[in-house]
Amino acid sequence: MEQDSRKMASFESGKPADELSNVFVVEGESFVNVELNMENDPINISNSSDDVSPNVQQVLAITQAPTPFQNSEDNDAGDEDESDDDDSGTDHFHSEKLGTRLQRFERNAEVTSSLPDTFKTNHLLFYERFKAYQDYMLGDCKPSEVKSFIADYLEKVVEPCDWLALWSTRCFDVLVEVKDVDYKGLKACVSLVLPLQIDTRGCELNEEAMKCLLEATQHKVLLEELQVVYEESGDFDQTALALEHLRFFYKHIWREWDEEDEDDDFDYFVRCVEPRLRLYYDMLEDRVSAGLVVEYQTLLQNCSQCFQEFSVLRNGLSSDSDSEVDNVSMVEGLKLHDQLETFKRKLHIIENPLLRYVLGYKGNTGQQSVESRGPRESGLRVVHVVTTSCSIVQLQSLLGVKLLPMCSSGETEIQFHSEPVSAVESCHEGDVVIVLPGLYSVSSSIIIPDSITIEGFGFPDDVVIEKKNKGDSFVESTGADVKLSNIKFIQHDAIEGILCVRQGTLNLENCVLQCQTTGVIVRTSACLNMNMCDLYGSKGAGVEIYPGSVCRLVSNGIHHCKDGILIKDFVDELNVAMPSITMENNVIHNNEGYGVILVKPNTRIPPEFEGQTAEDKQQEGPSDPPSTPTTVSQPGSTEDSSSTDDVVPTSGRKWQFSRQLSRNKEASCSSRPVQDLLDHQVFVSIQGNQFRRNGIGDFGTFLY
Numbered sequence: 001m002e003q004d005s006r007k008m009a010s011f012e013s014g015k016p017a018d019e020l021s022n023v024f025v026v027e028g029e030s031f032v033n034v035e036l037n038m039e040n041d042p043i044n045i046s047n048s049s050d051d052v053s054p055n056v057q058q059v060l061a062i063t064q065a066p067t068p069f070q071n072s073e074d075n076d077a078g079d080e081d082e083s084d085d086d087d088s089g090t091d092h093f094h095s096e097k098l099g100t101r102l103q104r105f106e107r108n109a110e111v112t113s114s115l116p117d118t119f120k121t122n123h124l125l126f127y128e129r130f131k132a133y134q135d136y137m138l139g140d141c142k143p144s145e146v147k148s149f150i151a152d153y154l155e156k157v158v159e160p161c162d163w164l165a166l167w168s169t170r171c172f173d174v175l176v177e178v179k180d181v182d183y184k185g186l187k188a189c190v191s192l193v194l195p196l197q198i199d200t201r202g203c204e205l206n207e208e209a210m211k212c213l214l215e216a217t218q219h220k221v222l223l224e225e226l227q228v229v230y231e232e233s234g235d236f237d238q239t240a241l242a243l244e245h246l247r248f249f250y251k252h253i254w255r256e257w258d259e260e261d262e263d264d265d266f267d268y269f270v271r272c273v274e275p276r277l278r279l280y281y282d283m284l285e286d287r288v289s290a291g292l293v294v295e296y297q298t299l300l301q302n303c304s305q306c307f308q309e310f311s312v313l314r315n316g317l318s319s320d321s322d323s324e325v326d327n328v329s330m331v332e333g334l335k336l337h338d339q340l341e342t343f344k345r346k347l348h349i350i351e352n353p354l355l356r357y358v359l360g361y362k363g364n365t366g367q368q369s370v371e372s373r374g375p376r377e378s379g380l381r382v383v384h385v386v387t388t389s390c391s392i393v394q395l396q397s398l399l400g401v402k403l404l405p406m407c408s409s410g411e412t413e414i415q416f417h418s419e420p421v422s423a424v425e426s427c428h429e430g431d432v433v434i435v436l437p438g439l440y441s442v443s444s445s446i447i448i449p450d451s452i453t454i455e456g457f458g459f460p461d462d463v464v465i466e467k468k469n470k471g472d473s474f475v476e477s478t479g480a481d482v483k484l485s486n487i488k489f490i491q492h493d494a495i496e497g498i499l500c501v502r503q504g505t506l507n508l509e510n511c512v513l514q515c516q517t518t519g520v521i522v523r524t525s526a527c528l529n530m531n532m533c534d535l536y537g538s539k540g541a542g543v544e545i546y547p548g549s550v551c552r553l554v555s556n557g558i559h560h561c562k563d564g565i566l567i568k569d570f571v572d573e574l575n576v577a578m579p580s581i582t583m584e585n586n587v588i589h590n591n592e593g594y595g596v597i598l599v600k601p602n603t604r605i606p607p608e609f610e611g612q613t614a615e616d617k618q619q620e621g622p623s624d625p626p627s628t629p630t631t632v633s634q635p636g637s638t639e640d641s642s643s644t645d646d647v648v649p650t651s652g653r654k655w656q657f658s659r660q661l662s663r664n665k666e667a668s669c670s671s672r673p674v675q676d677l678l679d680h681q682v683f684v685s686i687q688g689n690q691f692r693r694n695g696i697g698d699f700g701t702f703l704y
Helices: 002-013 054-063 071-078 126-137 145-159 207-216 235-251 268-284 291-315 324-351 353-359 392-406 420-425 613-619
Strands: 031-036 043-048 103-105 118-122 163-168 173-182 186-194 198-200 220-222 226-228 381-386 412-417 432-435 438-442 445-446 452-457 464-466 476-479 481-485 489-492 498-499 506-509 512-514 520-522 526-533 534-536 540-547 550-554 557-559 563-568 580-584 586-591 594-602 670-673 685-688 690-691 697-703
Touching: 002 173, 103 685, 118 226, 118 235, 126 145, 126 268, 126 291, 145 235, 163 186, 186 207, 220 291, 220 540, 226 235, 235 268, 268 291, 268 324, 268 353, 291 324, 324 353, 324 412, 353 506, 381 420, 392 432, 412 420, 420 438, 438 586, 498 506, 534 540, 540 550, 557 563, 586 594
Parallel strands: 381 412, 381 432, 432 452, 438 464, 445 476, 452 481, 464 489, 476 498, 481 506, 489 512, 498 520, 506 526, 512 534, 520 540, 526 550, 534 557, 540 563, 550 580, 557 586, 563 594, 580 685, 586 690, 594 697
Antiparallel strands: 031 043, 103 118, 163 173, 163 226, 173 186, 173 198, 186 220, 670 697
16 A cells, blocks of 8 residues: 555656756757667667657657556546546546557568557657656656566556557567456466467477467566557557556666665665666767767676676575585675676766766777877878968968978978868878868867877967767877867867877867867876867866876866866776876866866765774684675765675575665765865966856865
């Protein structure tokens, strides 16, 4: 009853209104139409900001479909004469059926098939899934209650029997009829529709083989493997949508280790569902760098494999065994447990939007690196002139000021280019690129692997390079000694920043950086010398400084960003040094957060662990097996280092993994203003800087 009352309260409260206000607004002005093919997983995204198109009408038709995710007041307006004894908790699941408003997924469009069409439900928008999971499917359930909440939801929405579906697996699609639904088991009892209608992939199956397969499964198949056959009556719209939400949840949201979280007293939707759902759509819509996507997928695979190994090892132990084999297995199990917690902590960092922003990670490991070309074999140095057209006066000035002094020796030649990307790609070590005034729109990243000089011939506002399409980075420098000057860069949708110094040294002088996402990023072991530049507009930090890097900022303006300068005082390996920063005569103003913010781990020991470690150590005997301290499983929370006290080779004692986690992991990350940051050892020199009108403060620390 308590569970039902909590779900009913969640259904009727309109709970996500505040949260959704910051997520998506769809009024024909802007939208994202996401189409996913469940078989081949191609991703197509169409964006529009013009008049309402047929795609918009299709999306709006879906949102107006008679689903349980609408306010029942719209359907019940004018029905005030109905009895007050009606069960309001089920009104949301009853609506007038005027025919389907879901789209048809035509199976025969690309491949010849005898199977009927199904409902197209896999192109739902973020806010539709968000509302379904929060209001109707999960509510405020705990991890241990997820399956029961889902079963209760399905019981209200899914038709109990007598509907056709395609049973879809990796090997075949076959038409079946649903005879009964086991809501708690998330399964359906089905029978084959004869004559047999089947499509196979890489195998041959006949009617007899399918009957044997169904008998082996007692005619029960998973609900998430069923695709509802299309019908125009509208009777099965809610069933089709419910199975889509179930399928998506277990494919993209649920983790097999979620249910084993012993810190069970938290809202599963807030802790896990919302951040994972946001990350899915961020990756789908290219708001996460390709390298980070690859790293996240690799972490998921490694975590799943580690969990499987850990579960097998744990289940194979005897509760009262004192054998040497079991003792070795327990030590091995502890190592797997620590490794599992490390994987989970890293997954949490990527899934959490705030931590993903401040901690960043190691960068775009998936991007193909461009190797240095080195000097030309001929020994020639080339001056690359970039222009679409120029006047005689400009040409005379260019010859007198730049070209003649550079080409005085016979070992220099001049090449002309219409845009800067081809000029940089043609460069070898020691070349010079001169960009004449004009607006240059580029469609790909500018990657600089050699020590070259790129300079604008004129004022920065006259020499503009603009990148409009999406991509991981705009300008990327890996050369040993690169120089950039007198150019204005305008960024659009560059996920990893307007300029990223991955390695080597970049000297940036008298440039204007108009950002849209992140500003300048200085990676580990890289060096940035930034002088007399103007940087603004970043939705992240104006300058992100990683451990082990060197950054010299002199006489720059950094303003109207989320944070001015973000310093990352954390390391993945112990041999990585802290960043070395020089800040002199900069003006840092009008930033939303802090002028300068330091990101560092929260090493404070929780009160419940203080004074406990020494006592525990005294109780440990010399015969105890070695134990490894448990890794922090979430930012800001500390694992109980005494959680292995039960792992001793004593007869009759069970092997247990008792964890003492924070009850509010997501609240353990905090930022606060500080007064002594100027004395921090990351600063080699900090003087003459001006801080004005920064939203939260001039200096702050983010603890995770």
